[in-house]
Amino acid sequence: MLASLDLSGRCVVLGVTGSIAAYKAAPLVRQLKKAGAEVQVLMTPDAERFVTPLTLGTLSEGEVLTEIFPENEEGSWTKHVTLGQWADLFVVAPATAQTVAKLAHGFCDSMLTATALSARCPLLVCPAMDRDMYRHAATQDNLDRLQEIGYEVMPAAHGELASGLVGQGRMPEPEEILGRVAEVLAETEPTEAPGDLPLAGHDVLVTAGPTREPIDPARVLTNPSTGTMGYALAEAAAARGASVTLVTGPTALSPPPDVEVVSVRTAEEMNEAVQARGTDADYVFMAAAVADYTPADPSTSKRKKRDEDLVLHLRQTPDILKTLGAHRRPDQVLVGFALETDDALENARHKLDEKNLDWIVVNDPTEEGAGFGSSTNRVTLLHPDGASEDLPRMPKAEVAEALLDRVLTAHHDPGT
Incomplete structure (x- = not known):
């Protein structure tokens, strides 16, 4: 059966870690290549104690990568992101107890673990370790956690181990792993080629973060927005091929790769930046938490703490999205965000109509795991046809992907 496998055109990342079973990676690479797959090998530094990068590089017909920033690679600082998009399947074989723990808890200290965090494809983990390490409650908890995350885990095989003990802990044989690889790939679509990315050739504008409205040189009116949702949208759109401009208020986040970043401070500055760029954008996602008043x-000088009560006179800031909606192109897609604590859907539908939007994303900051300062969000999408869709609580990066999926399904013409 395995001799007739056809994996032509499928892209496999093989992660090799520091186990004596690393020698089995050589025949696994050979069999993957024989079946027609493209293979990129990633090794942890400890794996090099057991098998050389030269061996696996020769068999895979490519350079083996270990460090997060490989010296000989163009665009090395985002190589893990590129590989995460390229792969149809990520296989870790052998996976030591150390690597299993790192994968289970999101560690990012090697090219292998960084790529695993960036990968959108299925991930197949093949444990290999001594019997009592495998049995240990911590290891079993970590393997369970990997499955909860959505990773595939092949149970370790039973047999004689390098320590001389006999028990469960052996890495599955390359033929067994290859068979499971074929089964997983049969259930997944090939990764899209860069030219087939759904947003290739399109301009996307995203706003993110808070604005800061000055009271004096030392004090501002602002809000707790961290910018995480907008940054996730910008990164996800860029990964789908878009030319992305991110207009962002002050945040502590690193700029997403392959994204033009325009930094602003106040609502007025954000309005100027958005109006200057919004006309040309095909898709606009207004995720920023813009101050309503300034x-x-x-x-011009710091106010002294003299009066027991301080009265500030406030004026409305520009309604950035309403202005965009009033002057939008017929083919432009506008997506707004509404943070509501009362009558959420009713208020959001009013904003959808008033601001001439296509979509609006609603969330409640008082709900656990939603809103400001959280790595997750729980939102409701209001569709162009008036329907609403509740999404479960999920990481903001996954919310971004789900939103892009819905918007592109409704609006994107593959022929454009």
């Missing part, structure tokens, strides 16, 4: 007469 001090009418900010002081």
Whole structure:
């Protein structure tokens, strides 16, 4: 059966870790290549104690990568992201107890673990370790956690181990792993080629983060937005081939790769940046938490703490999205965000109509795991046809992917 496997055109990342079973990676690479797969080998530094990068590089017909920033690679600082998009399947064989723990808890200290965090494809883990390490409650908890995350885990095989003990802990044989690889790939679509990315050739504008409205040189009116949702949207759109401009208020986040970043501070500055760029954008995602009011007469010097009560006169800031909606192109897609604590859907539908939007994303900051300062979000999408869709609580990166999926399904013409 395995001799007739056809994996032509499928892209496999093989992660090799520091187990004596690493020698089995050589025949696994050979069999993957014989079946027609493209193979990129990633090794942890300890794996090089058991099998050389030269051996696996020769068999895979490519350079083996270990460090997060490989010296000989163009665009090395985002190589893990590129590989995460390229792969149809990520296989870790052998997977030591150390690597299993790192994968289960999101560690990112090698090219292998960084790529695993970036990968959108299925991930197949093949444990290999001594009997009592495999039996240990911590290891079993980590393997369970990997399955909860969505990874595939092949149970370790029973037999004689390098320590001389006999028990469960052996890495499955390359033929067994190859068979499981074929089964997983049969259930998944090939990764899209860069030219087939759904947003290739399209301009996307995303806003993110808070604005800061000055009271005086030392004080501002602002909100707790971290910018995480907008940054996730910008990164996800860029990964789908878009030319992305991110207009962002002050955040502590690193700029997403392959994204043009325009930094602003106030609502007025954000309005100027968005209106200047919004006309040309095919898709606009307004995820920023823009202040509704700003001090009418900010002081040019620090206000002294003299009065028990301080009265500030505030004026409305520009309605950025309403202005965009009033001057939008017929083929432009506008997506707004609404943070509501009361009558959420009713208020959001009013904003959808008033601001001439196609979609609006609604969330409640008082709900656990939603809103400001959380790595997750729980949102409701209001569709163009008036329907609403509740998404479960999930990481904001996954919310971004789900939103892009819905918007592109409804609006994107593959022929454009």
